Amino acid sequence: MAMLDVADKPQAATFAADKVQSGAPDPVTGYRDFTLGAFRFSRDAYFATIQWPVNGQFRTHAIPADAFLRAMMRDVAWGFFYGWVNFDHVFGTRNHYGKVDMYAGAFNGVMKDAGVDYTETFDTPVIMATFKAILHDWTNEGFDPFAAPEETGSAFGHKHGDNAAAIERTRIATRRMPGLPDDSPLRDDLPVNRAFLDVAQDEPAVHVEPCFEGQLHAFNLFKYLSRSDVTWNPSVTSVCGQSLFCPTTEEFILPVFHGNDRVEWFLQLSDEIVWDIGDKNTGSPRARITMRAGDICAMPADIRHQGYSTKRSMLLVWENATPNLPKRYESGELKPYPVEF
Ligand code: PHB
Ligand code: FE
Numbered sequence: 507m508a509m510l511d512v513a514d515k516p517q518a519a520t521f522a523a524d525k526v527q528s529g530a531p532d533p534v535t536g537y538r539d540f541t542l543g544a545f546r547f548s549r550d551a552y553f554a555t556i557q558w559p560v561n562g563q564f565r566t567h568a569i570p571a572d573a574f575l576r577a578m579m580r581d582v583a584w585g586f587f588y589g590w591v592n593f594d595h596v597f598g599t600r601n602h603y604g605k606v607d608m609y610a611g612a613f614n615g616v617m618k619d620a621g622v623d624y625t626e627t628f629d630t631p632v633i634m635a636t637f638k639a640i641l642h643d644w645t646n647e648g649f650d651p652f653a654a655p656e657e658t659g660s661a662f663g664h665k666h667g668d669n670a671a672a673i674e675r676t677r678i679a680t681r682r683m684p685g686l687p688d689d690s691p692l693r694d695d696l697p698v699n700r701a702f703l704d705v706a707q708d709e710p711a712v713h714v715e716p717c718f719e720g721q722l723h724a725f726n727l728f729k730y731l732s733r734s735d736v737t738w739n740p741s742v743t744s745v746c747g748q749s750l751f752c753p754t755t756e757e758f759i760l761p762v763f764h765g766n767d768r769v770e771w772f773l774q775l776s777d778e779i780v781w782d783i784g785d786k787n788t789g790s791p792r793a794r795i796t797m798r799a800g801d802i803c804a805m806p807a808d809i810r811h812q813g814y815s816t817k818r819s820m821l822l823v824w825e826n827a828t829p830n831l832p833k834r835y836e837s838g839e840l841k842p843y844p845v846e847f
Contacts, residue, residue, distance in 0.1 A: 522629070522631035522632045522634070522635040523635050523639075525631075525632045525635060525636075526540070526635050526636050526639045527540065527541040527542070527636075528540045528541075528639060528643070531665070534664070535549070535550050535551060535664050535665060536664050536665030536666075537549045537550070537643060537644055537664075537665050538643045540636060540639065540640050540643075542608065542626075542628065542632070542633065542636045543608070543626040543628065544558060544559050544624070544626060545557065545558050545608060545610070545624075545626065546558075546564075547640060549571055549574075549644050551571075551662055551663050551664055552570065552571060552662055553568040553569065553570060553571055553574075554568070554569050554570075554571050554574035554575075554644070555567070555568045555569075556568075556569070556596075556597050556610060558610045558624040559624065560621070560622050560623075560624055561621075565610065565611075565622055565624075567596045567597060567610060569593060569594055569597065571644065571661045571662060572649070572651075572655075572660075572661035572662070573593075573594070573761060574593060574644075575641065575644060575645055575649070575651040575661055576651045576652075576738075576761035577591070577593040577594075577761045577762045578593070578637055578640065578641055578651070579641060579651035579652055579673065579761075580738065580739070580761055580762055581593075581599055581637060581762070582634065582637050582638055582641060582673075583652075583739065585601075585630075585634075586599055586601035586606050586630065586633075586634075587601060587764065588601065588764075588766065588767050588768060588770075588825070588832075589601060589764070589765050589766050589767030589768070589832065590613065590763075590764065590765025590766075590767070590786065590810065591762045591764060591765075592613065592762055592763035592764070592765060592789075592810060593761075593762060594763070595614050595763075595789050596610055596611055596614055596617065597609070597610050598613065598762075598763075598765075599633070600765075601767075602627070604629075604630055605627050605628065605629055605630060606627070606628055606630055606633045607625050607626070607627050608625070608626055608627075608628060608633060609623065609624065609625040609626075610623060610624050610625075611623030611624065612624070612625045613765065613786070613787055613788070613789060613810075614788070614789055615785075615787070615788030615789060615790055618788070638673075641673050642668060642670065642673060643665075643668075644665075645661070645668060645669050645672070645673060646659075646660075646661060646663065646665060646666050646667055646668070646669065647659075647666055647667025647668060647669055648660065648667070648669065649661040649669060649672075650669060650672040651672065651673070651761075652672060652675065652735075652736040652737065652738075652739060653672075653735070653736065653737065654737045654757035654758055654818065655758050656757075675736070678690050678741045678742075678743075679742075680741070680742050680743055680744070680745065681745065682744065682745055683723055683725065683743070683744050683745075684725055684730060684743060685723065685725040686723050687720075692709075692725055692729075692730060693730055693733040693734070694733075696733040696734075696735055697733065698732045698733055699732055699733065699734065699735075699755070699818060701757070701817055701818035702728075702731070702732035702755075702818065705728050705729060705731075705732040706726070706728065706729065707726070707729045707732070708726065708729075709724075709725060709726050709729070710724045710725070710726060712724050727743070727753065727775075728775070728776075728820070730743075730753075731753055731754075731755055731775070731820045734754070734755040736755075737754075737755060737756055737757045737758065737818070738754065738756055738760045738761060738813075739754055740752035740753065740754040740821075740823040740825075741753070741754065748826060748827045748828045749824070749825075749826065749827075750824070750825040750826075750827055751822060751823075751824055752822070752823040752824070752825055753775065753820065753821065753822045753823070754820075754821055754822075754823060755818055755819065755820055755821075756779055756813060756815040756818065756819050756820075756821055757815055757816075757817070757818040757819070758814075758815065759812065759813070759814055760811075760812050760813040760814075762812070763784065763789075763810045763811065763812045764810060764811055764812075765786045765809070765810040766786065766805055766806065766807050766808070766809060766810070766811075767807065767831065767832040767835065767836075768807050768825075768826055768831040768832065768835060769804055769805065769806060769807050769826065769842070769843065769844045770804070770805045770823060770824065770825060770826075771802065771803070771804050771805070771823075771824035771844075772797065772802065772803050772804075772805060772821060772822070772823060772824075773801075773802045773821070773822040773824065774797040774798060774799055774800065774801045774802070774819070774820075774821055774822075775799065775819075775820035775821060775822055776799050776819050776820040777798075777799060777815065777817050777818070777819030777820070778796065778797065778798050778799070778815065778816075778817070778819060779796075779797050779813045779814065779815045779819055779821060780794065780795070780796050780797075780813065780814045780815075781793075781794070781795040781796075781797065781803075781811050781812070781813045781814075782794055782811065782812050782813075782814075783795065783805070783809050783810070783811050784809065784810045784811070785808075785809065785810070786808050786809050786810050789810065792809060797821075804843065804844050804845065806842040806843045806844075807835040807840070807842040807843075808835075808842035809842075
C-alpha cells in the first residue's frame with residue numbers, strides 16, 4: 507500500500523528480472539521452483555514449500571498455496587510495506603527501504619531459541635523481481651490473490667493458466683485526493699460490492715465562493731470504498747504532508763501479520779474487525795481487540811497484528827510517512843505507543 511502506490515514512486519521490480527533464478531516446469535505439477543540466495547521455493551497442488559539451510563541441513567516449512575499467494579501479493583503490491591511482513595508464524599520479510607531481509611524462524615521465539623532460524627538480505631529489485639516471478643508462475647487462472655475467498659476461484663491444483671491481469675492490477679496512485687483533476691478516479695465504473703448495497707452513492711454538492719474556484723474538493727468516501735474490488739489493501743487516499751490516510755475494505759483474514767516499525771492508527775468506519783496482537787519479535791500473544799464502527803485504536807510500534815472481518819468492512823489506516831521513524835523507535839528516542847495516560 508502506502509510504500510508503493512504513492513504517485514511517482516519508481517517501480518523497482520522491472521530492473522532485476524534477469525536476476526530471477528528458476529527451474530524448468532515440473533513435469534507433473536507444472537510449477538517452477540525458485541531460488542533466492544540460499545532459500546528454495548517450490549509449490550505443489552496444495553502447498554508452497556520454503557527451504558533454508560541450518561547447520562548443514564535444509565529445514566522445510568509449508569504454507570497453504572492460497573495463503574502464501576495472498577501474502578506474497580500484498581508484499582509485492584506494498585513494496586515490502588513498513589517494517590515486517592510475516593506471511594505466517596515462520597516466514598516473512600523486513601523492509602530496510604532499499605534492502606529487504608527475508609527470514610525463516612527469525613521472528614518466531616521458539617525457532618529462534620532452537621537456533622533453526624535463517625535470514626538473508628537482498629537488494630529490493632532482486633527480491634521484488636523474484637517474488638513477482640513466483641506470483642506469476644504459481645497463480646492459476648481464476649484465482650485472484652487480492653479478492654475475498656467468496657469472490658474468487660481456487661488457488662489449488664496442478665498448474666492451469668495464469669491471472670496476470672489480477673496480479674498486475676493498476677495501483678491506485680493518489681497524489682492528493684481522488685476526483686481532483688489529474689488525480690485518481692472515483693471508481694464510478696466499478697460495481698458496488700455485494701456487502702455494501704445499502705451505502706448511499708450520492709456525491710456531496712460543493713459550493714465554492716467566488717475566487718476559490720478549483721481549490722475546494724469533496725467526495726463520498728463511503729461510496730468510493732463500497733466500490734473497492736480488493737480486500738486488505740490500504741490505498742493512499744489523501745496526502746497531507748507526511749500524513750497518509752489509507753482506507754481499505756476488509757473481508758476474511760488479513761493475509762499477513764504486519765510487524766510495525768512505527769505507530770499506526772486504525773479507525774473502524776463500518777462493521778467489525780477482530781485483531782490479534784502479538785509481540786513483534788517472538789510472536790507471543792499480547793492482546794485481542796474487537797473494533798466496531800466508530801472505534802479508533804493505535805497499533806504500537808513494537809507489535810505485530812492480524813485482522814479478521816466476517817462481513818466486509820471499511821477501515822481507515824492512518825500512516826505516518828515521516829522519514830527516519832524506524833530508527834527513532836529502535837533507538838528508544840520515541841516510545842512504542844503514542845499516548846501516555
Ligand atoms: C496493517 O498492517 O496495518 C494493515 C494492512 C492491511 C490492511 C489493514 C491494516 O488491510
Ligand atoms: Fe500494520
